[in-house]
Amino acid sequence: MIIPIVIIAIIVIIGIWVWALYNGLVRGRVRVQEAWSGIDVQLKRRSSLVPNLVETVKGYAAHEKEVFENVTKARSALMSAGDARSAAEANNQLTAALKTLFAVAENYPQLRASENFMQLQKELSDIEEKIAYSRQFYNTNVMDFNTKIKVFPNVLLANSFGFKPADFFAATESERADVRVSFK
């Protein structure tokens, strides 16, 4: 009589554990998605400012075609990016391209003095800071989630339920590397 009760109790306990773990994993995944949408909002804001910026700079430095092309290319790559990894890469490209653009703008005193340009510059640097902070929040959540699905015994269940580790939103080499400015 006692053995079946013990077996049933064990099954119930395991069932409750699986249930709690599954819900915890789902919550973790939702948190990661939420944090990602926080980055996404800022990336969209950034790419929507770019055309305006390009137009403003063009008004003073129309012949710097290569710079504009790079910025526009990076922007469209960012807009079409689907997942965290490619978005991070495109965003880093855009950062590099914008750095060149601002370096070029240094050579046009009138442009630097223009109200519109200064406003855009300020706004962009604020957005960049916001991206940095939302990246920090996202990466913290990703780390929590990835740890949760990789530790034993969670890993047994996470695998069979199909939970996959999320990608970090990393600052890659292109962001850290020096920007080379060409004056053609």
Added chain:
Amino acid sequence: MSIYSEISANQRRTWLLMALFIIMVAAVVEVAAWLLGGGYEAGVIALIASALFVVFSYYASSSIVLNISRATEVKHDENPDLYHIVENLCIGAGLPTPKIYIIDDTAPNAFATGRDPQRAVVVVTKGLLQKLDKLELEGVIAHELSHIRNYDIRVMTITVVLIGLVALIADVTLRLTWFGAGRRRGGDRGAGAAIMLAIALIALILAPIAAQLIHLAISRRREYLADASGALLTRYPEGLARALEKISTDKEPLEAANKATAHLYIVNPLKDRGSFMNNLFSTHPPIQERVQRLRAM
């Protein structure tokens, strides 16, 4: 301890504080009524009244705190730089952006209040904005945001109304009666002086009890914890360390702060360190120790 257990511990502490307040007020009134030969009615009335007061203070304490601190709200366009700092750090912490209030005082200091992150308020003085650079200001704001995230603000704010005001009233009574007793040394009003002395005695007993309760509600560990998680948010402990040094070495007193609200501030705003009463109510860990811990990170 994780942030979630920190939150539930704070919520428990708030409930405990409110229950204790109700029971203590009712008990004191009932004992007094019994000594004067009354029945249980006074105790029941006190029980209901103090329960109502607790409910009221749960909802109103943050506006009371803002009022007695003479803080006014600042909108995005009035100070966009400050707003962006708060907004950005909130993104990093995953918090909704709180309201920002400013105290028009040149003494640098800051605190946070509210009952949950959705209704939180960050308060800074004009002096803080003038005397700190951006990195230091970020450190201070991040410290306050950690208080918001941990629900420290709920316990700390309700403490102001439930215990701090008792302490404040006791303190003021004490001063008044001392002053009064000195003036009436002529001895023309014997009965009046005796009543005053009795009130002073009650105040003298009440003040240390209130102070002890504040210490129980607001542990020093809370400040260390907020320092640490603030530094984790900005990834730059040195900013907060420098800010703490600047705020604590500043000579100006903060007029709007008093014994009831002192425990809210990031650095003790009461400058009169020699005073026995001020030391009694000090819930702040020593600045050197905080700075040292930050620099060791």
